[in-house]
Amino acid sequence: MKHSLAFCLVFAPLGACAHHSGDPPVYEGAFASHGRNIEVVVDPQAVLLPPPPFTNKDIFPCVECHDPDFLEPDAKRRDLGEPHDGMFFNHAGERIWCLDCHDTEDGDLLRLSDGTTIDLIEAPRLCGQCHGMHYRDWQAGVHGLRTGHWDGAKEFLPCSSCHNAHDPLFGGLEPLAPPTPPEVTR
Amino acid sequence: MKSATPNRREFLCVVAGCAAAASSGSCGDLTHSGFFQDRFRELSRAEIDQVLIRLEREHSERFGKECTVTATEPREDVEFGYALDISRCIGCRRCVQACVEENNQSRSPELQWIRVLEMDERHGIDFHYAEPYYDPEQVPQDGYFYLPVACQHCKNPPCVKSCPVGATWQEDDGIVVVDYDWCIGCRCCMAACPYGARHFNWKTPGISAEEVNPDMHYLGNRPRPVGVVEKCTFCIQRTREGRYPACVEICPVGARKFGNLLDPDSELRYVLEQKRVFVLKAELNTQPRFYYFMG
Structure with missing residues (x-):
């Protein structure tokens, strides 16, 4: 799977931090889309890449500073300006803030709209609450990268592999060299 | 079916056989058995196996490492299709590089099966304004979108109809292939x-031993001789084994989708049913199996 490896290398900086919890979850037969059961298996190699997407170790894990025993959680929605050095927030403007996604008590967990807390690696469930169309497409393998077998086990990358949750717009890349024009070849 | 009357091939075999016997037993790059090999589609399974053994030996000797050449046949109830999301493609050309490496394309002279076109948004899909040689510091560029083009694996392929010797044809799974040993260039x-x-290979393809992909298919990525035509085969050496093509797996934005058009649960069918889909030059009635969509 050398091309997957190549992909890993391209995005290695995004996944500089190792995930703090145990084995990656396996989404198997968990999703249904348009009446179809879609078997989705997370490749452990792929999962090592992304979560969490931060490259700044000063802001992760959250609970190192946001420990409820030492820092009383303030759930009041407010403008934080630049909440942390080096953390750029550009996601839905002022319409959302930290605690719309992070759990109030444990910032390293995510909180769904129904109050359920989930691990960071399960972020697609959270993202799908707002981005339903993309979530459906991702489940079907049409949004995002999918590797493996067209007729069997597939490996896929969760949202945060390609999108920084705090600044989700996919950035640009340097293009590889253009083809040689014919007149130069001859 | 071979005709009862002597045909061109048999005549050439006799003439070339005399010439080859008179010389040291070789004819250019071709060995005896290679020169007398019949067209691929008319070979028996035993003959194909012999051809594969010969090719494996030749390529292994040439590159100094073990090469395998298969001739995996199409599966039943499979018709391959491809879909590309032009709203996601950023024109980074990672697919071009992956294709070159996977399919043993010539590095010198340069030959690439995928061509990524930079299209001006003001003109839409108008090939008059397509730019394949764009080279900014970063892509995507404002005001442009990107349209990678390779073989469309048409259901009604004009290339197959035009071949005077039947060296290119459409397989049962929809892949349009070339028999490089039968192509007359x-x-x-x-x-x-x-x-x-x-x-077209104007010169002998230049591939080094370090660069060559040793997992080869007779109709796919085995190194081609000079003077023959080649093209995308949907990575036949991978897809007939159930894997995704190399370009699908390398795409950093996941714009490329591949699957079985006959499988209602495939990604391809999802795209065709849910997205706005078009094909290139639909007015020509080539009926491509390569679909472009907006995700």
Whole structure:
């Protein structure tokens, strides 16, 4: 799977931090889309890449500073300006803030709209609450990268592999060299 | 079915056989058995196996490492299709590089099966304004979108109709292939293809031992001789084994989708049913199996 490896290398900086919890979850037969059961298996190699997407170790894990025993959680929605050095927030403007996604008590967990807390690696469930169309497409393998077998086990990358949750717009890349024009070849 | 009367091939065999016997037993790059090999589609399974053994030996000797050449056949109830999301493609050309490496394309002279076109948004899909040689510091550029083009694996392929010797044909799973040992290099197929998807080897393809991909298919990525035409095969050596093509797996934005058109649960069918889909030059009735969509 050398091309997957190549992909890993391209995005290695995004996944500089190792995930703090145990084995990656396996989404198997968990999703249904348009009446179809879609078997989705997370490749452990792929999962090592992304979560969490931060490259700044000063802001992760959250609970190192946001420990409820030492820092009383303030759930009041407010403008934080630049909440942390080096953390750029550009996601839905002022319409959302930290605690719309992070759990109030444990910032390293995510909180769904129904109050359920989930691990960071399960972020697609959270993202799908707002981005339903993309979530459906991702489940079907049409949004995002999918590797493996067209007729069997597939490996896929969760949202945060390609999108920084705090600044989700996919950035640009340097293009590889253009083809040689014919007149130069001859 | 072979005809009862002597045909061109048999005549050439006799003439070339005399010439070959008179010389040291070789004819250019071809060995005896290679020169007398019949067209691929008329070979028995035992003959194909012999051909594969010969090719494996030749390529292993040439590159100094073990090469395997398969001839995996199409599966039943499979018709391959491809979909590309032009709203996601950023024109980074990672697919071009992956294709070159996977399919043993010539590095020198340069030959690439995928051509990524930079299209001006003001003109839409108008090939008059397509720019394949764009080279900014970063892509995507404002005001442009990107349209990668390779073989469209048409259901009604003009290239196949134009070949005077039957060296290119459509397999049962929809892949349009070339028998590099039967191609005479007339380039009629290149003139017939409206997508510029076929490429001619003007010189012996230059591939080093470090660069060569040793997992080969007879109709796919085995190194080609000089003077023949080649093109995208949907990575036949991978897809007939159930894997995704190399370009699908390398795409950093996941714009490329591949699957079985006959499987209602495939990604391809999802795209065709849920997205806005179009094909290139639909007015030519080539009926491509390569679909472009907006995700």
